[in-house]
Amino acid sequence: LAKTTQPISMDSYEGQEVNITCSHNNIATNDYITWYQQFPSQGPRFIIQGYKTKVTNEVASLFIPADRKSSTLSLPRVSLSDTAVYYCLFMNRDDKIIFGKGTRLHILP
Protein backbone atom coordinates (compact mmCIF):
# COMPACT_ATOMS: atom_id res chain seq x y z
CA LEU A 1 0.00 0.00 0.00
CA ALA A 2 1.11 3.52 -0.68
CA LYS A 3 2.34 5.25 2.45
CA THR A 4 2.81 8.79 3.67
CA THR A 5 5.17 10.05 6.36
CA GLN A 6 4.57 13.21 8.39
CA PRO A 7 6.03 14.69 11.58
CA ILE A 8 4.16 13.41 14.61
CA SER A 9 3.71 16.85 16.15
CA MET A 10 4.53 20.52 15.71
CA ASP A 11 4.21 23.64 17.84
CA SER A 12 3.86 27.18 16.58
CA TYR A 13 2.69 30.59 17.76
CA GLU A 14 -0.30 32.63 16.76
CA GLY A 15 0.27 34.79 13.71
CA GLN A 16 3.07 32.67 12.28
CA GLU A 17 3.08 30.69 9.05
CA VAL A 18 3.14 26.94 9.57
CA ASN A 19 4.49 24.46 7.02
CA ILE A 20 3.80 20.74 7.39
CA THR A 21 5.67 18.43 5.02
CA CYS A 22 4.52 15.00 3.93
CA SER A 23 6.71 12.40 2.21
CA HIS A 24 5.18 9.96 -0.28
CA ASN A 25 7.95 8.24 -2.24
CA ASN A 26 5.73 5.72 -4.04
CA ILE A 27 2.93 7.99 -5.16
CA ALA A 28 1.29 6.78 -8.37
CA THR A 29 0.94 8.82 -11.55
CA ASN A 30 -2.82 9.21 -11.13
CA ASP A 31 -2.80 10.00 -7.41
CA TYR A 32 -3.81 13.40 -6.12
CA ILE A 33 -2.46 14.64 -2.80
CA THR A 34 -5.10 15.66 -0.30
CA TRP A 35 -4.92 17.19 3.16
CA TYR A 36 -7.51 16.91 5.91
CA GLN A 37 -7.94 18.64 9.25
CA GLN A 38 -9.45 16.98 12.31
CA PHE A 39 -10.60 18.61 15.53
CA PRO A 40 -11.25 16.52 18.66
CA SER A 41 -14.50 14.54 18.58
CA GLN A 42 -15.13 15.42 14.92
CA GLY A 43 -14.60 13.69 11.61
CA PRO A 44 -11.79 14.95 9.35
CA ARG A 45 -12.54 17.91 7.11
CA PHE A 46 -11.13 18.46 3.62
CA ILE A 47 -8.63 21.33 3.40
CA ILE A 48 -6.94 21.24 0.01
CA GLN A 49 -6.02 18.96 -2.87
CA GLY A 50 -3.40 19.15 -5.60
CA TYR A 51 -1.53 17.21 -8.27
CA LYS A 52 1.60 19.27 -8.87
CA THR A 53 3.13 22.75 -8.42
CA LYS A 54 1.06 25.03 -6.20
CA VAL A 55 -2.58 25.19 -5.19
CA THR A 56 -4.10 27.92 -3.01
CA ASN A 57 -7.53 28.36 -1.50
CA GLU A 58 -8.99 30.54 1.24
CA VAL A 59 -7.62 28.28 3.97
CA ALA A 60 -4.18 27.06 2.88
CA SER A 61 -1.61 26.56 0.16
CA LEU A 62 -0.20 23.28 -1.07
CA PHE A 63 3.25 23.03 -2.63
CA ILE A 64 4.20 19.95 -4.64
CA PRO A 65 7.64 19.63 -6.27
CA ALA A 66 8.10 18.26 -9.77
CA ASP A 67 9.00 14.75 -8.59
CA ARG A 68 5.82 14.66 -6.42
CA LYS A 69 7.58 12.62 -3.74
CA SER A 70 6.60 15.13 -1.09
CA SER A 71 4.14 17.93 -0.47
CA THR A 72 3.97 20.85 1.95
CA LEU A 73 0.81 22.24 3.48
CA SER A 74 1.20 25.92 4.34
CA LEU A 75 -1.13 27.62 6.82
CA PRO A 76 -0.73 31.42 6.79
CA ARG A 77 -0.94 33.37 10.04
CA VAL A 78 -2.28 30.59 12.26
CA SER A 79 -4.61 31.18 15.19
CA LEU A 80 -5.46 29.10 18.26
CA SER A 81 -8.37 27.59 16.34
CA ASP A 82 -5.93 25.94 13.91
CA THR A 83 -4.87 23.55 16.68
CA ALA A 84 -5.82 20.18 15.19
CA VAL A 85 -4.48 17.02 13.59
CA TYR A 86 -3.54 17.33 9.90
CA TYR A 87 -3.49 14.33 7.59
CA CYS A 88 -1.82 13.95 4.22
CA LEU A 89 -3.19 11.16 2.03
CA PHE A 90 -3.96 10.05 -1.50
CA MET A 91 -6.10 7.48 -3.22
CA ASN A 92 -4.49 4.09 -3.68
CA ARG A 93 -4.85 2.21 -6.93
CA ASP A 94 -7.38 -0.14 -5.40
CA ASP A 95 -9.71 2.64 -4.20
CA LYS A 96 -8.82 2.36 -0.52
CA ILE A 97 -8.33 5.71 1.21
CA ILE A 98 -5.78 5.18 3.94
CA PHE A 99 -5.05 7.73 6.65
CA GLY A 100 -1.65 7.88 8.27
CA LYS A 101 -0.97 8.97 11.84
CA GLY A 102 -1.21 12.66 10.97
CA THR A 103 0.56 15.68 12.46
CA ARG A 104 -0.67 17.15 15.73
CA LEU A 105 -0.34 20.90 15.39
CA HIS A 106 -0.44 22.89 18.61
CA ILE A 107 -0.76 26.65 18.33
CA LEU A 108 0.45 28.63 21.33
CA PRO A 109 -0.71 32.16 22.29
Add this chain to the structure above:
Amino acid sequence: NAGVTQTPKFRILKIGQSMTLQCTQDMNHNYMYWYRQDPGMGLKLIYYSVGAGITDKGEVPNGYNVSRSTTEDFPLRLELAAPSQTSVYFCASNTGLPTNEKLFFGSGTQLSVL
Protein backbone atom coordinates in the same frame (compact mmCIF):
# COMPACT_ATOMS: atom_id res chain seq x y z
CA ASN B 1 -28.89 18.64 2.66
CA ALA B 2 -27.97 16.43 5.64
CA GLY B 3 -24.74 14.96 4.18
CA VAL B 4 -23.56 11.85 6.05
CA THR B 5 -25.66 10.85 9.05
CA GLN B 6 -24.54 8.34 11.66
CA THR B 7 -26.58 6.80 14.45
CA PRO B 8 -26.31 6.33 17.35
CA LYS B 9 -23.87 8.98 18.61
CA PHE B 10 -22.98 6.99 21.73
CA ARG B 11 -23.38 3.37 22.75
CA ILE B 12 -22.20 1.12 25.55
CA LEU B 13 -22.12 -2.62 24.86
CA LYS B 14 -21.37 -5.60 27.02
CA ILE B 15 -18.82 -8.13 25.82
CA GLY B 16 -20.44 -10.55 23.38
CA GLN B 17 -23.36 -8.31 22.46
CA SER B 18 -24.03 -7.32 18.89
CA MET B 19 -25.11 -4.07 17.29
CA THR B 20 -25.36 -2.24 14.01
CA LEU B 21 -23.95 1.21 13.41
CA GLN B 22 -26.06 3.03 10.88
CA CYS B 23 -24.74 5.32 8.15
CA THR B 24 -26.74 7.04 5.47
CA GLN B 25 -25.83 9.73 2.94
CA ASP B 26 -28.07 11.87 0.74
CA MET B 27 -25.46 13.05 -1.77
CA ASN B 28 -25.86 10.12 -4.18
CA HIS B 29 -22.23 9.14 -3.59
CA ASN B 30 -21.11 5.81 -4.93
CA TYR B 31 -18.22 5.31 -2.52
CA MET B 32 -18.69 4.82 1.21
CA TYR B 33 -16.20 4.00 3.96
CA TRP B 34 -16.08 2.94 7.59
CA TYR B 35 -13.16 4.02 9.78
CA ARG B 36 -12.35 3.53 13.42
CA GLN B 37 -10.24 5.86 15.50
CA ASP B 38 -8.75 4.82 18.81
CA PRO B 39 -7.86 7.54 21.35
CA GLY B 40 -4.90 9.63 20.19
CA MET B 41 -4.47 7.62 17.00
CA GLY B 42 -5.17 8.06 13.32
CA LEU B 43 -8.08 6.58 11.39
CA LYS B 44 -8.05 2.93 10.33
CA LEU B 45 -10.13 1.75 7.37
CA ILE B 46 -12.47 -1.12 8.29
CA TYR B 47 -14.52 -1.68 5.13
CA TYR B 48 -15.44 0.26 2.04
CA SER B 49 -17.90 0.06 -0.81
CA VAL B 50 -17.68 1.36 -4.38
CA GLY B 51 -21.38 0.94 -5.07
CA ALA B 52 -24.55 -0.91 -4.10
CA GLY B 53 -23.90 -4.63 -3.75
CA ILE B 54 -20.10 -4.24 -3.64
CA THR B 55 -18.01 -4.21 -0.47
CA ASP B 56 -14.36 -4.86 0.29
CA LYS B 57 -12.08 -5.16 3.29
CA GLY B 58 -9.91 -2.35 4.54
CA GLU B 59 -7.00 -2.44 6.97
CA VAL B 60 -8.82 -3.82 10.05
CA PRO B 61 -11.93 -5.80 8.99
CA ASN B 62 -11.84 -8.58 11.60
CA GLY B 63 -14.85 -8.57 13.92
CA TYR B 64 -17.00 -6.50 11.57
CA ASN B 65 -19.40 -7.04 8.70
CA VAL B 66 -20.99 -4.63 6.23
CA SER B 67 -23.65 -4.62 3.57
CA ARG B 68 -24.59 -2.16 0.83
CA SER B 69 -28.07 -2.87 -0.45
CA THR B 70 -28.73 0.74 -1.49
CA THR B 71 -26.62 3.67 -2.59
CA GLU B 72 -27.64 5.64 0.50
CA ASP B 73 -27.00 3.17 3.33
CA PHE B 74 -23.87 1.42 4.55
CA PRO B 75 -24.43 -0.22 7.96
CA LEU B 76 -21.57 -1.68 10.00
CA ARG B 77 -22.30 -4.78 12.06
CA LEU B 78 -20.47 -5.93 15.20
CA GLU B 79 -21.45 -9.52 15.92
CA LEU B 80 -19.58 -10.33 19.15
CA ALA B 81 -18.42 -7.12 20.76
CA ALA B 82 -14.97 -7.16 22.37
CA PRO B 83 -13.18 -4.52 24.48
CA SER B 84 -10.70 -4.04 21.61
CA GLN B 85 -13.58 -2.60 19.57
CA THR B 86 -13.95 0.35 21.92
CA SER B 87 -13.36 3.26 19.58
CA VAL B 88 -14.94 6.12 17.68
CA TYR B 89 -16.39 5.01 14.37
CA PHE B 90 -16.66 7.34 11.40
CA CYS B 91 -18.56 6.79 8.20
CA ALA B 92 -17.57 8.72 5.09
CA SER B 93 -18.57 9.01 1.45
CA ASN B 94 -17.39 10.50 -1.83
CA THR B 95 -18.18 10.39 -5.50
CA GLY B 96 -15.31 8.05 -6.36
CA LEU B 97 -14.25 10.08 -9.35
CA PRO B 98 -10.76 9.32 -10.74
CA THR B 99 -9.34 12.29 -8.88
CA ASN B 100 -9.06 11.97 -5.15
CA GLU B 101 -12.44 13.55 -4.57
CA LYS B 102 -12.95 14.93 -1.06
CA LEU B 103 -14.40 12.72 1.63
CA PHE B 104 -17.46 13.81 3.58
CA PHE B 105 -17.56 12.47 7.12
CA GLY B 106 -20.34 11.81 9.58
CA SER B 107 -20.15 13.06 13.15
CA GLY B 108 -19.09 9.68 14.50
CA THR B 109 -20.31 7.00 16.88
CA GLN B 110 -18.51 6.60 20.19
CA LEU B 111 -18.65 2.95 21.21
CA SER B 112 -17.54 1.48 24.52
CA VAL B 113 -17.41 -2.28 25.10
CA LEU B 114 -17.27 -3.23 28.77
